[in-house]
Structure formats: C-alpha cells, structure tokens
Amino acid sequence: MALLQCFFGRPSQKLLNFTSQNSPILYRYIKERFFSMTRNDLYKNTQVVSASWYLHVGLKGITSSCNTKRKNALLFNQQNQCHLTTKSTLPQVPLFLHAERNKERPAIIDREGRLNYGDILHHSMNLAVDILKLYSATDSMKLNGERIALLSEPNAAYVVGMYASWICNSISVPLHTSHPASEWEYFLSDSQCSLILVTHTLLDKISPVAEKLGIPVKVISREVIGEPYEKNRWFQPDHASNPKKVRKQYESRKQRWFDSPAEQVMQKPALIVYTSGTTGRPKGVVLTHGNLSSMVNGMHTSWGWSTQDVILCVLPLHHVHGLVNVVLTSLASGAVCVMEPKFDAPSVWNLLTAPVVKNLDRNINLFMAVPTVYIKLMEHFKENVEAKEDVMSATFIKRSLSQNIRLMVCGSAAMPGSASTKWQEISGHHLLERYGMSEIGMALSNPLHGKRVPGSVGTPLPDVEVQIVKPNVYSPLGYDVIAQGDSRRTVVTKGCEGEQGELLVKGPSVFKEYWNKPEETLKTFTKDGWFKTGDTAKYEDGAYFIVGRTSVDVIKNGGYKISALGVEQHLLEHPDIVECAVVGLPDITWGQRVAVIIVLKSGTSMELPDLRSWALERMPPYQIPTVLKIIESIPRNAMGKVNKKELVRDFFPEALEK
Structure with missing residues (x-):
C-alpha cells in the first residue's frame, strides 16, 4: 500500500x-x-x-x-x-482556489503596488458578495452560470474581478480595452451578459454601450483593492458573531458550490473567450473549470513552473495567451505575476534586465510574448544600442538575460527564423515556440530542456493527443491518418512520411462548445470527437510543424501546395523588408497566384522585378510572388495576428470580383 x-x-x-x-x-x-x-x-x-x-x-x-x-x-x-x-502536482480544482495554499506569498505586482494571494482572496470575496447582492442571491451564495463581462486594465483589479465572478458560479467574459464600442456591443449581446464589471478609467467608454443594451454596471477600483483590512473575508463565516474567535483556516469557512465533488465542479463553465476572427465573425469559446485546469497543468508540468518564478505580463488579457498562459498559470503555481498596463519597449527592457523587481526581492525570470513584441524589442535595441555601437550595454543585456531569465516563450503567430536568430544573439535565449488556440489552450510545445527544432512547435503536451489527417470520402470517419501522437511518441502511417494534413486535437483541455452555436460546434469536431484546428501541419525530424491555416495559408498554384508562412519567412530575410503577408489570389490558369503585401524600411523602395530577382536565388520559382503591394503597416489584431481574408478584401478587391 x-x-x-x-x-x-x-x-x-x-x-x-x-x-x-x-x-x-x-x-x-x-x-x-x-x-x-x-x-x-x-x-x-x-x-x-x-x-x-x-x-x-x-x-x-x-x-x-x-x-x-x-x-x-x-x-x-x-x-x-x-x-x-x-503528472502535475497541482490539484484539479477551480484555479482561484490555488491561492489558499499560498496566501502569504506575493501574487501580483502592478503599477499600484503589491498584493499577496490572501489579499486577492479577501478582495475577491468582498466583490463576490456585492455581486450576489445585485442578484439577490446572498442566501444561496451562488449564481446559475450568468455571464459577467470584465473590462479592466491589466492589473490586480482584473484578477479580482475574474475570481469574484467564479466565486459566484458565474461565467466571466473578458473584454479588451482597445476594442471599439461596436465590438463590445457584439460580445455583450452574443454572450447575453447580465452585468459588466469595469474600472473607473473605462467607465465612460463602456457606459453608452451598457445603457443601449440595458446591462447594469458595477465599478471596481484598484485603489480600494489596495486598502488595508483587519480580517480576511475569505476565511470568515458569513455571520461570524465574534470575529476574534474565527479561525483563519481553510477548514473553518462555509462550504460553497466549489466544495462539491470535483467531477461536478470541474464541468461547470468558467470563461467565454472570443476567437480572433481570422476565419469569420468571432465565436464565444466556452471553457470549463476543468478545461482551464488542464491547460494550466500541462504548462505547469512541461515548463517547470514553481513558486520561485516571476513572470512579466505585457499581453492583452482577453485571449488565452496572456490570460491563461501568463496570468492564470503563474497564479495557480504560486508564482509572482508582474503586470504592466501595456507593452512599452523601453520599460520592458528595464524590467527584464533589472536585478530586482520593485516591491519584490527577486528578478523576473520568465517572459512570454508574441513575435511582434520581440521584433519591437529588437528594433529598440538596434536604435539605442547597435546604432550607437554601445558594446558595454549589449554585453550587459545579454549577460543579464542569460543569467536571470530561465525561459522565454513565443507564440500566437509564427516567428520568422531570422528574427529568432537575432533574438538569440541579443539575449542568449533560444525562444521556446509552442502551438495553441482559444479552443484547446496549449497543445504542442518545444521542450524546456533539450533540442528545440527551429521553426517547429515541438510535440504534444501531457494529456494531449494529436493527429494529422487527410480527407477520404470513402473512410467511415471521412479521413485517413497521416500521423498520430501524444507526449510520449508519434507514429507515422507507412507511406505517409512527410505528408501534410489538417491537425486534429483531443484531450481534457479541449473546449466545451461555442456559445449558443450548436451547429458551429458540431462542424468543428470529427465524427469520433477530434477537434479540427483548421491548421495544416506536418511531422518530421521528431517534431510537428505548422504549415499554415488550411484554407488561408496554403496556396494552391499550378498543382503545388505552397505554405504562405514559408514564403513569408524567406521574404523576411530581405534586408529592406520589415513586415510581409503572403496571400493567394484567384487565378483562372494557376488556381491561385502568390501575392505579397510588404512594409519596407524607411527610405527604401522596391519593384516587383527587383523582388523576384532577389528571391530566385532563395526560393523555388513557383513560390515567388507575382503580385506586390507596398503599404505603411500591416493591420493586426490585439494578439498580433493578421486576418488574411480582410487583407485580400481591402488591398485586392479586384481579385474578389473575378
């Protein structure tokens, strides 16, 4: 035994x-x-x-x-x-409950100060009681899955708002601070929110939308959250007659809905995050407490999280990358999350190289970002260090990052190979690239220790299964398997080595449903329950590679299947190209033509013949763009992703008319 x-x-x-x-x-x-x-x-x-x-x-x-x-x-x-x-050492419980194990530890550091895990629980409970009063539900101390929107800057108020919603047994719907009012209106209407939690600074912006939809607003204040208190509300019974005799122990507090058997608790919806809209109108992805716990456990185990970690958050929190990967995983692990209001290259460089963080006796040792963030950091480095030939600063930066930071992760979009190499030269870090999306969290990752294959997204995380498949109308399931694997191994079907196909995912982290869209939910799963990512992938050299979106980033030209991402990576090697996006345009002869939208360095120019001449030495002829459009900047969403359907519509409208 x-x-x-x-x-x-x-x-x-x-x-x-x-x-x-x-x-x-x-x-x-x-x-x-x-x-x-x-x-x-x-x-x-x-x-x-x-x-x-x-x-x-x-x-x-x-x-x-x-x-x-x-x-x-x-x-x-x-x-x-x-x-x-x-197996992960984290218990399978709603994420906010991990704070009970770390109540004396520092949890969040933002521009307003520092809060411990006990502080987060106290203020979350206070807000939860206020919310329950609005619904006249203080007797039962729970709601019934009502949707509560959250609009806050990235600071402690954001976490308190989300935790309070979960304590009430409601579903949190995070909104992005920079979205236009029309987007807020769509998200609030689609998710049928019955309350909006908003900070003072954003109240004026959201109020017209709230009034139009008839949704009440509850203001949350970061200043109030920082105020001192005598007794921690989380650990006290609701009607304590003598607070001095109340034991501040976990066992002493009143039982709640989340104290039921885990099988019931973890199936309850916790979050609705909206997709980026790269494949159509954003859909509300419903994630349960079990989904979130599985996502966090996979990263906690694979990336070696501990209570000694300190991570810097500069990402928006309305998507999985910033919210789950950075904030929720760090807090579930008992680590410290340093929250910046927005990305600012000089501030980030200062924080990454600082020997200690303000209000903390430790330095930042974890950083996760999208390629755009890393590229902007490199641009700042080039302008302020390389251009001035400041060897001393360059040496200091590389030594600081190499010694103090244990892991740097990149995701949400493909990182150009040249940019990844440049970052390694500057920081001494080989970026860990991974693959995930709103519906599944993180599914694949390069290893924390060991070889990271350039351009790949590694292998499946624990408890995640993946398949690469190709259509077959004669198969009972509608597809044939090219490769199938999990965190231990991948088996490739004989004769299918090197083939590309759609990536399918299965596991406890896979989302519950699209909110109020049963037909859309049904379409996105195979007959045997695999989630269809819509991404084309291949398996080679012991790792998985994302070729691109099945319908957008695979261009079919004269019988060739061309990876738009692969063409982009080649073109970004050109010394005058800052950004580029490759798309396929309809063509009666070739099926699709390869077109590219380019952002050039200041003071440079380019014609299509010049680009094609340069590319002939580096790319197969059929991959070289035949259409060139030069613009000042490529439109991206808050996560740094490009909506290529919108690019074609906005910059090549004549192609859609054919």
Whole structure:
C-alpha cells in the first residue's frame, strides 16, 4: 500500500464504466474512494491511489516494467498498453482556489503596488458578495452560470474581478480595452451578459454601450483593492458573531458550490473567450473549470513552473495567451505575476534586465510574448544600442538575460527564423515556440530542456493527443491518418512520411462548445470527437510543424501546395523588408497566384522585378510572388495576428470580383 500511495490521480468516467462491467468489487472501491471525495479531501490527501493503477492491478496484475516513482501514473492507451506520463502536482480544482495554499506569498505586482494571494482572496470575496447582492442571491451564495463581462486594465483589479465572478458560479467574459464600442456591443449581446464589471478609467467608454443594451454596471477600483483590512473575508463565516474567535483556516469557512465533488465542479463553465476572427465573425469559446485546469497543468508540468518564478505580463488579457498562459498559470503555481498596463519597449527592457523587481526581492525570470513584441524589442535595441555601437550595454543585456531569465516563450503567430536568430544573439535565449488556440489552450510545445527544432512547435503536451489527417470520402470517419501522437511518441502511417494534413486535437483541455452555436460546434469536431484546428501541419525530424491555416495559408498554384508562412519567412530575410503577408489570389490558369503585401524600411523602395530577382536565388520559382503591394503597416489584431481574408478584401478587391 505504501508503494501504491506514491501515485496521484482521479479516475475518469470511462474507467469507472469499465470497472463496473468487469470488476464489481474494484468498481465499488473506486466509487467510494474517489467520487465521494470533496475538494477538502483532495487537499488533505495529496497522495492517493490512481484509478488507472487499481484497474491495472485488478485486471492485469502489477507489471514490473512500469516505473513506480512518485509523480508518475499508469495510463492505458486504446490497445491497453501500459506506459508512463508525468503528472502535475497541482490539484484539479477551480484555479482561484490555488491561492489558499499560498496566501502569504506575493501574487501580483502592478503599477499600484503589491498584493499577496490572501489579499486577492479577501478582495475577491468582498466583490463576490456585492455581486450576489445585485442578484439577490446572498442566501444561496451562488449564481446559475450568468455571464459577467470584465473590462479592466491589466492589473490586480482584473484578477479580482475574474475570481469574484467564479466565486459566484458565474461565467466571466473578458473584454479588451482597445476594442471599439461596436465590438463590445457584439460580445455583450452574443454572450447575453447580465452585468459588466469595469474600472473607473473605462467607465465612460463602456457606459453608452451598457445603457443601449440595458446591462447594469458595477465599478471596481484598484485603489480600494489596495486598502488595508483587519480580517480576511475569505476565511470568515458569513455571520461570524465574534470575529476574534474565527479561525483563519481553510477548514473553518462555509462550504460553497466549489466544495462539491470535483467531477461536478470541474464541468461547470468558467470563461467565454472570443476567437480572433481570422476565419469569420468571432465565436464565444466556452471553457470549463476543468478545461482551464488542464491547460494550466500541462504548462505547469512541461515548463517547470514553481513558486520561485516571476513572470512579466505585457499581453492583452482577453485571449488565452496572456490570460491563461501568463496570468492564470503563474497564479495557480504560486508564482509572482508582474503586470504592466501595456507593452512599452523601453520599460520592458528595464524590467527584464533589472536585478530586482520593485516591491519584490527577486528578478523576473520568465517572459512570454508574441513575435511582434520581440521584433519591437529588437528594433529598440538596434536604435539605442547597435546604432550607437554601445558594446558595454549589449554585453550587459545579454549577460543579464542569460543569467536571470530561465525561459522565454513565443507564440500566437509564427516567428520568422531570422528574427529568432537575432533574438538569440541579443539575449542568449533560444525562444521556446509552442502551438495553441482559444479552443484547446496549449497543445504542442518545444521542450524546456533539450533540442528545440527551429521553426517547429515541438510535440504534444501531457494529456494531449494529436493527429494529422487527410480527407477520404470513402473512410467511415471521412479521413485517413497521416500521423498520430501524444507526449510520449508519434507514429507515422507507412507511406505517409512527410505528408501534410489538417491537425486534429483531443484531450481534457479541449473546449466545451461555442456559445449558443450548436451547429458551429458540431462542424468543428470529427465524427469520433477530434477537434479540427483548421491548421495544416506536418511531422518530421521528431517534431510537428505548422504549415499554415488550411484554407488561408496554403496556396494552391499550378498543382503545388505552397505554405504562405514559408514564403513569408524567406521574404523576411530581405534586408529592406520589415513586415510581409503572403496571400493567394484567384487565378483562372494557376488556381491561385502568390501575392505579397510588404512594409519596407524607411527610405527604401522596391519593384516587383527587383523582388523576384532577389528571391530566385532563395526560393523555388513557383513560390515567388507575382503580385506586390507596398503599404505603411500591416493591420493586426490585439494578439498580433493578421486576418488574411480582410487583407485580400481591402488591398485586392479586384481579385474578389473575378
């Protein structure tokens, strides 16, 4: 039994069904041991026996080939083969509850000061009670999945607003501060929000929209959140007659909806994030508490998060990258999140190279951003260090980043190879590239330690399965598998080596549904339950590569399938090109022509013959653009992504008329 207690886990419903049919005694034990457990039990018994282990023992006997070290659990694949996977040490609970384990630790540092995890819980509980009063629900202390919008600058008020919404059992709908009123109106109407949480500074902007839609507004203040208090509201009973006798212990507080069995709690919707709109009108992606927990656990394990980490956040928080990867993962891990109101290159350079962070005795050691951020940092470096031949500053920057920062991650869009190489020269860091999207969180990643294949997105994270498939109308499932893999290995179908196809994903992090769009939800899954990412991928050299969007970034020209991203990477090697976007234009002869939109360096010019002459030495002739458009800047959304359908519509309207 001592050996068995080295394993941590919780049985899935599938395993429970299997044991009920094959081993009634084992079924009763698992049912009593696990499904009667509340969150209290999970925290008090952090070493419990994995149901997968019991299943293995009950049906197969102990297999000597399986490692029995702690933090590993036995799992079964579809062929009932036993293999190992590293398990995260984070309990499977709603993310805000991780703060209870770290209440004395620093949690957030913003321009207004510092808050510990206990402070976050206290102020979140205060706001939650105020929200419940608005709904006349203080007796039950919970709502029924009402949608509550959140509009706040990236600071502690944002986290308190989201945590308070979750404490009330509502669904948080984050809005972006820079979106126009028409976008806010669409998101609020589509998600059917019944309340808007907004900071003072944004109240005037959102008020006309709120009045038009008839949605009440609740103002949250960062200044109030920073005020001192005597008793932590989170750890007190609601009607404590003698506060001095109230124990500030987790066990003493009143039971809430989130103290129910984990199986019920984790299925509840927590968040609606809207897609970038690169494939049409933004859709509301519904993520459950279980989805968010799985996303965080995958990154916590794979990227080595700990309570000693300090991460800098300069990303917007209405998408998964900034919200989940940076803020929620750091807070679930007991780390410190330094929140800046917006990206500013000089400020970021100062923070990344500072020996300690203000209000903290540690330096920043984690940074995650989109390619645009890294490129702007390099532009600032070039103008202020390289142009002045400041060797001393360049040496200081490289030494500081190499010694103090343990990991730098890039994602949300493809990083040009030349830019990645340049960043490594400046910082000493080989950027870790990964792949994810709103519907699935992070699915693939290059390794924290070990070889990172240039241009690839690595391999699947723990508990994530992927497939690369190609259409086949004669197949019962409608497709044939090119390659299939998980965090342990990938198997390529014989004869399909090097082939491209659509990337499919399956796992506990995959979203629940598109809000109020059942038909759209159904279309995005295969018959056997795989999520269709819409991205074209290939597997080679032991890693996965994203070729581009299936319908947008794969250009079909004269029988060739051309990766728009690959063409862009080549063109960005040109010394005069700052940015570019490659699109396919309809052509009666070739199917599609390769067109490029380019932003040039100041003071330079370019004609199509010049570009083609330069490209002939670097690219196959069929990949070289035949159409050139030069503009001042390429439109991007808040996450740095380019909507190529809009580019074609705005810059090549004549192509759509043909």
